[in-house]
Amino acid sequence: MSAMKEFTKGLWKENPVLVLLLGMCPTLGVTSSATNGLGMGIATMFVLLGSNVVVSSIRNIVPKKIRIPVYIVIIATFVTMIDLAMQAYAPASLYNALGIFIPLIVVNCVVLGRAEAFASKNGVGKSIIDALGMGLGFTLALVALGGVREFLGSGSLFQIKLIPAWQIDFMLPTSAPGAFIILGLFLAGMNALNIRKARKEGKNYKAASMDCSTCNICDVGEEK
Amino acid sequence: MSEETPTIQLPDPAKLVVSNSPHMRDKPTINKIMFTVVAAMTPALIVAVLFFGLAALEVLVLCTLSCVLAEEGWNKFMKRPSSWKDGSAILTGLLLGMNLNAGAPWWICILGGFLAIILGKQLYGGLGYNPFNPVLVARVGLLIGFPGLMTTWDKPQLGVMGIDGVTAATPLGLAPGETFIKDMVLGNVGGCLGETSVLALLIGGAILIAFKLIKWEVPLMFIGTVFAITGIAHLVNPEVYHSPFVHVFSGGLMLGAFFMATDMVTSPMTHKGAWIFGFGCGLITSLIRLWGSYPEGVSFAILFMNALVPLIDRSTIRKPFGFTAPAKGEA
């Protein structure tokens, strides 16, 4: 795969949120506004970048038996750093809104998934590209989801009211049930677009494969 | 990641896709059924308009129009044949109107209509495929969406008819477990259009049962269970819990038990199933009313039990209903 392909796969074809359905907890939890989605996305992208670089650079010296604990320590370190940094320098309102979801990046499947499936098998350069692509894909998906939810909820975007006459907030899109409904619509839209594209090219649409036989995230097939 | 292996195969729309039960049977009579239900609702509709005046009429008309519009709009969008003439969208609209406050702003009615038809019905594939009662999907969506607007009720203007709807609904507006400090009686809590007259709803329910459009077990078990559970709670602690009569005659119980829970598509097909379904609705309604954070639980209870209907049907069904053998893999 070329570097460009490596980068863009995270944006659409293997988008961590909309295709791989990884990291659903922050996706559903914090995307009540576009700002929250952006903050969460960027924080995750930094963690992803840091963990991918470190995991990739020590991939040859980490004993296989303890690689998962090592990755978790690395990821947790970066998450704590981001947490402290945000507490110190990010706007208080953003930090409060993201709250518990920042420490929870540790268990975000996107981060561990990329460390295990990609960074541990590829060089530092490629891992950086992968982290940036995946991180950007994650961020874009979260901003899109947050933006749609915020707009449907109160007619505003990034806390700026686009429709001044919209006075009473519609709480459904910004509540938890709304998160599921809007995410479902996103997935449906994504499938519809892909199906239409495939049909134009005269092919049958095949969703990205996600079962255990083809996935290499947890090395099930490798262990002897 | 290998790109060649197909793992998720979307259903081919060209083939016949058999969804989970319940299935809408004998299609030719949908129209007749729908208009009979509308006729059964007429007493309650008339009472609603008498009580709340033109505002009620406006809500009902807007809801019906928006439902029909949403149905036709979706049909156009999905390139499906027009379907509003089967009456189901009209019925959905009328029922939705019955579930709203007379003073509901016009945009609530429009939004509700679209929520009911698109989110509640069409996204699942249209009439007969929806697992949840579309009207209640819209009502709950609006309730979560506009908690302030959806829990403010207009006061009926025409005195009391049938069984008192105003004072009966007031206690439910208070949080369960609260004693009645005079502080709490702020604003007069009425009810939504279809809730106020128990008598009119009973007449409608009788018509539905007489025409065998609904299973009488559902409302009987529903109301009976609520009466029994709230009765026990009231006996144990009359200071805290309202009398079972208040519970049975107030809120949306009658409307829910006769018109919502009994929806053909989303209620069990078997009689045994209807008993279980009605009991479950009553149980959850009572639990929410007595201990939940919402004063009213009918909508939530019915939606929850709707989700269990396939399970109830599967475990109570005795023989296949003339379907061909289930597809392979189905137990």
Next chain:
Amino acid sequence: MSEKKINIPMLGTFLGVIAAIAAGLLSGVQAMTAPQIEANKKAAISLAMDQVLPAYDNDPSTEFQTFTCGRGWDVTFYAARKDGKIVGYAGKVDNTDDGFSGTVSLMVGLLPDGTVGSIGSGDVANSAVIVTAQTETPGLGTALTDRKQQKTIVDLIQGSEAVTGLVPNKYLDWYAGRKAGDNVWGIVKDGDAINGKTGATITSRAVCEAVYAVSRTAVDNLETLSKGAE
């Protein structure tokens, strides 16, 4: 897996080394960010005080007294002085237990006599009630607690300045000028004392009780308060 034998001490040491490096890095970051975080927390408290207190020149966060009110809540008063004279108190009550879905914390600006301050009345330019923490139903209960500035696209295009000071909230501003014992407090139609929101009765009452508790405690302990905490 190439190695058949598992070298546990080696694995343990490796993991230990990684953890040690991580710990070292974290302590560095912690040391770097700690002063800023501390400053942020202080700034948040003093911002709240600035909002409810009239102009002062002392450091109220160092001069406080705590009383237990009739409801059993601890009410802390921070004295604001100008030229050594007390110009007002910031009464803080945390985690009152009767909100709709949790606790309510708020800060109330009081005049020296225990009256709730008002917005824009001479000396007490900013005095008012702000809710510092709550978990009420968004859109319903929060209508009674939030002072949120809403920026619209129109403001952005016209480039109008953001409102400085507190954003008005008619439910919170209602308390301005009220004093425990002198005025009618309540959320019911009690004379002219109507301050509640239909559908959010419990939140209305929770806020009212908390503000009342602050004013009541201040009035009851005025003498002790005016002596100041030394």
